Amino acid sequence: MNSCVIALIAEDDTDCDTVRKIVHRVLGKNTKTKPWASKGCSTLKRKLSAKLKVLSNEGCNAFVIIHDLDRNPQNESLNDEAKLREMLKVASSEVEAVKRHICIPVEELEAWFWSDPDVVKHVGRGKGKAAANPHLINDPKEEFKKLSRGENRKPRYSTNMNVELAEMLNLELCSARCPSFNDLLNFLKSL
Amino acid sequence: MDYSVTESSEESQFSWNENCQYLDREQEVLWTTDVGVTTFNDGNIAILGSTSSLRRTKLSENPRLKLPDEMKWVYDVLSGVRLLGKTSIRQTYIRRECLLKVSGKRYFLSSGFLSRGIDSLAFKIIHMKPEELNEFESICRRIGIGSKITIEKFVSSEETKESSGEESEKYIASVLLDGVNIGLLSDGTLRVLTLLIELIVSYPCTTTIIEEPETQIYPGMLAKLLNEIEAYTFDKNLMLSTHSPQVVAWTSPDKINLVYRDQGRTMVRKLHEEEIQKVVEYLCEEGDLGEWLYSGVLDE
Numbered sequence: 001m002n003s004c005v006i007a008l009i010a011e012d013d014t015d016c017d018t019v020r021k022i023v024h025r026v027l028g029k030n031t032k033t034k035p036w037a038s039k040g041c042s043t044l045k046r047k048l049s050a051k052l053k054v055l056s057n058e059g060c061n062a063f064v065i066i067h068d069l070d071r072n073p074q075n076e077s078l079n080d081e082a083k084l085r086e087m088l089k090v091a092s093s094e095v096e097a098v099k100r101h102i103c104i105p106v107e108e109l110e111a112w113f114w115s116d117p118d119v120v121k122h123v124g125r126g127k128g129k130a131a132a133n134p135h136l137i138n139d140p141k142e143e144f145k146k147l148s149r150g151e152n153r154k155p156r157y158s159t160n161m162n163v164e165l166a167e168m169l170n171l172e173l174c175s176a177r178c179p180s181f182n183d184l185l186n187f188l189k190s191l
Numbered sequence: 192m193d194y195s196v197t198e199s200s201e202e203s204q205f206s207w208n209e210n211c212q213y214l215d216r217e218q219e220v221l222w223t224t225d226v227g228v229t230t231f232n233d234g235n236i237a238i239l240g241s242t243s244s245l246r247r248t249k250l251s252e253n254p255r256l257k258l259p260d261e262m263k264w265v266y267d268v269l270s271g272v273r274l275l276g277k278t279s280i281r282q283t284y285i286r287r288e289c290l291l292k293v294s295g296k297r298y299f300l301s302s303g304f305l306s307r308g309i310d311s312l313a314f315k316i317i318h319m320k321p322e323e324l325n326e327f328e329s330i331c332r333r334i335g336i337g338s339k340i341t342i343e344k345f346v347s348s349e350e351t352k353e354s355s356g357e358e359s360e361k362y363i364a365s366v367l368l369d370g371v372n373i374g375l376l377s378d379g380t381l382r383v384l385t386l387l388i389e390l391i392v393s394y395p396c397t398t399t400i401i402e403e404p405e406t407q408i409y410p411g412m413l414a415k416l417l418n419e420i421e422a423y424t425f426d427k428n429l430m431l432s433t434h435s436p437q438v439v440a441w442t443s444p445d446k447i448n449l450v451y452r453d454q455g456r457t458m459v460r461k462l463h464e465e466e467i468q469k470v471v472e473y474l475c476e477e478g479d480l481g482e483w484l485y486s487g488v489l490d491e
Binding site: 012013014039040041042043045046142145146148154155156157158159160161163164 | 326330333334390391411414415418419421422423425426437440473474475476477478479
């Protein structure tokens, strides 16, 4: 059994739950996790340092920090990933001697699911094509909603489905197509 | 639509007042309802019961009614609006099992007028199509409210002999969520089930209005419910009224309409451009939209 206690830090509960499912698939269901959903990106940045200390005191010895690479609302361009990573690195540096990984999915974590044809067909009920470069999809969450529309035009996809999709996800394929997921997987395998 | 049958149904049908009038020019009154009796302005026609029948039937084409063309337009608009209110499903503190006596497409209240909301919910679940029920169950599972919905039907031997078709089918039915009778569930669970069922099975509409989705629901469940509301109203108009910072934080600044009192009048306004600029900065550095809105920054 893996002795790690992994803190999962993300902007919302569904992201924490999704990454928890990935952790359990890679390291086994008995791996302990402690989630913290900040309920927003600014709160995550502001409280990260203090929260890491609390989670460290609660026995966490590995940290996964997930933060979407958002778009600038004024010009719709993606924000600077290096700058965001550096900021999160500085904010998380006060807790020493722990393993940590900063995971920055391009735009949204849902982009990962677009890498796998089976997941895409599951959401689209037989419709839809996976993307070789999921990070190029503009608003992957909204695209899933459009894809999941049934005959009565109501979308069937909500982010509450993400845990189910993470259970199905082809980890190798996603790893090959999504650099942020590949880095996360390598970190988890190193624990 | 209410299909329930009760001794007090007749009384409740006549226990409201309303009027319909123009707000401009002469402020002409079209009709007035007084204790459930509607009288049109020319005084020639009176209608007993709900004026909603006007839009469901061909009454508006009756030459004696002489409804203006605007009313057709108003009815067209309203027929695309779905209002999901915050009224408690269980209007009593007593929890009782819900055993519904169903007769064809109607049912009799199982335990009184105050539990009619639960009866109505159970009836809707009983009459869901199999694919809708599957979908309902899978949503319940993914938001963590329950995993199995069971419908139990009990038919007495006498009624079995008498029944000759679906129309006359009579039975006692109960709905269970993970083995618990729906009448014994918490108020929050009932509210979530009611909102979900309306989102799944109701007729296609262009606008959904939900009054205070946060009422009776704990924050963790509310976040999941909002995800489902977002999905099921995708590409449609959605209006939420709320006092909850969590619900406010779920939207974006440009979609907020502030409702406030000013000199004895209720006013509605959107955020000004400079307010949106400030809140965007706040969202980047400080906190969420809910914290900003309820921080007192707009009190002036």
